[in-house]
Amino acid sequence: MQFLSKLNLKTLSTLLACVSLTQAAGSEQDAIASPDSAVVKLTSKTFSKFLSENPLVLAEFFAPWCGHCKALGPQYSEAADALVDRNIKLAQIDCTEESELCQEHGIRGYPTLKVFRGEENQSDYEGPRQAEGIVQYMVKQSLPAVSLIEDSAELASFIDSSLTPVVVETGSNLNATFYQLSESNREEYSFVQTKDSEFASKYGDEKILLFTKEFPEPIVYSGEDESAEAIAEWLKVESLPYFGELDGSTYQKYTSANIPLAYLFYNTPEEKEAWRESITKLAQEHRGKINFVGLDASKFGRHAENLNMDQEFPLFVIHDGVSNKKYGYPQDTELTTEAVEEFVKRYDAGEIEPIVKTEEIPEVQENAVYKIVGKTHDAIINDDTRDVLVKYYAPWCGHCKRLAPVYEELAEVYQSNSKASKKVRVANVDATLNDVDVEIQGYPTLILYPAGDKSNPIVHQGGRDLQSLADFIKEKGTHGVDIDALEEDNEVEAEADEPITEDEQVDAEEEAKIQIEQEDEAAGHDEL
Structure with a gap:
């Protein structure tokens, strides 16, 4: 991103808004795809129709002045040309010309790339920015999101070898919902549908199951709301460990859960392990309300300042990312497991006041801004x-x-x-x-x-x-x-405000004097 980034995960010390400050060289034309390329320029008038007519589209929301857009431009055009035969379209939307369209899609930085399967089904592009990587990523997007596996042994092997959590549907009652769910979440999870009787007898028929490395047994979805949106929110919570580690590979997963995040900043791995039992217990009790993570203070200690805390470790703080409010355990008090348990209990009851960071109110506004x-x-x-x-x-x-x-x-x-x-x-x-x-x-x-x-x-x-x-x-x-x-x-x-000259000032004073004399004379006549 040119000026906006969810975070620069390589330098987690500035988790909330790390951005690249280097302005790439080149003219604005470098950011705009050549008319000879396969990249399609979209406007607010053509956007919806184009998405409805093309099953898979990668759209770049950009600004011509953006340095990163200039760097991406040639790679993007090359990828578009390479994907023509696969019927995968690449498009551009110039946000300096189509500001309302970009705002509708929540664009706050450039370039922002989104994958569209129709106008309603969209996801952030999370692949490479080189032509070859873009091609590989989009080809994968074109493949079926759901794997059909009928053999229980093959399915068990698939689950064991998967690098991502595996979501399994037994039966077909939720077939349409399951496919909708898989299309929107294919980057975070692997999706499998099976009608294997042995597997169904073990875990239940017509179920949605979540398999993760964290837990030996699958977690069964039991919510009454069987919409894809409800199941997706459930997955965001249940796919996370009770007491995980926050780093570059996990930060996005925790923030996308949209529930408060409780941090334990620790000094050593041994210190973290000493806290594991009590934090895990708290996490189990508050599952779905608060996520709990450990953060290595030796690597990411500066992030404490982003949470309105001093760099004194260990420390415990809860950050509600939705409201951006921070609730820190007092650092002048000893941090114990009992104290943290009581603190979380009071936080859950709404009894803890947030720590508000603010400069002093200026006595005088010194500038026009x-x-x-x-x-x-x-x-x-x-x-x-x-x-x-x-x-x-x-x-x-x-x-x-x-x-x-x-x-x-x-x-x-x-x-x-x-x-x-x-x-x-x-x-x-x-x-x-x-x-x-x-x-x-x-x-x-x-x-x-x-x-x-x-x-x-x-x-x-x-x-x-x-x-x-x-x-x-x-x-x-x-x-x-x-x-x-x-x-x-x-x-x-x-x-109107132009200063009068000295001569004009004298004339004005004389006129005022005459006016006063006339008024005095008039006043005398009135007394008669």
Whole structure:
């Protein structure tokens, strides 16, 4: 991703928003597929129809200025040409031209690649970015997602050798649901359908079973909701161990479960093992409500700061990723198994207050860009009289640094006009120092909170030059403030505020003196 990444898993110390800061060289044309290639350019008018007519599509959501898009461009075109004979289509959507379409699909960084099987069935592309790797990945996607195995011995061997959890359907009552489930989750699990009588007699007929390395026996789905969505959520929870290890290979699995994650930062493997029994017990009691993991402090200790904790280990903290709230066990108190059990119990009862990270509220706003901190964030964005544009940034972010002077100029345009300053506010917040209840997955993220419609914030997807940002505020904001019109207003205001000369000052004083004398004379006549 150019400015957005779920995380850079190789450097887990900055788990929440590690991004590449290197801008690749090359012209914008490098990112755009050649008209001679098999890549299809899609727009909001052609998108749905194209997906309905093609069973398997890889779509790249990109921006021409994006360095990583430029690097991917030639590889993407080469892969598209190689896949023509297999009827696998590769497409591009330019998010600088199709911002609404990109927003509909949750695009927050470039390039974002998604695999589509029709418009509703989509998944993130998680393969290589070289032509050969793209081809191999998409060919695999075209193969059946479900393996049909009728022999129990062959099935047992398949389960033992699988590198991913295995989901087995016995019988065929849930056939359509099972195939829908497999198409959407083929990267995380292996799917098998069997009608083998021996296997069914052992585990039950017309069942969905989950086999993992963690547990000796399969877990049987017993939910009343037999939809693919419900079973998928069940798999996210049950496929994880009770007390797993958090690292680059597992982080995505835990975050996609969408339930709070409890961390035990440990110093040594021996220390982790000493905690295993008590943490496993807690995990069993809170299965489906809280996931529990160990994190090696010698490798990823800096992540404690992301959770509003000091780098003093061992430590225990619960992170609710949905609300981005952190609940840490007090570090000035001894960490014991009994204390952690009580802490989790109180957390589950809603008795623990989150740790909120915030800078101090500025006494004076020193720049045109309004500085927001954790304590003031909600109040500022919910100002119902203004369209509020907020830049969420990190001090170390290269793209944020390049945007800063343009953003300051943008703020000055609105602030310098008395009318516009009451309708538009341009603000920013250092997301590394302030907790905000906003999903920030990369830097910079620009979000507009329209006046009178604060429940529908709009993420900026276009260019980052002054005119593009101003057009975004004009088109998406409630007030529709036009900076071109502001320039004319500012000229009028400047003329009205122009300082008078010394001679003009003398003349004005003389006129005022005469006016006072006339008023005094009139007042005297009134007394008669």
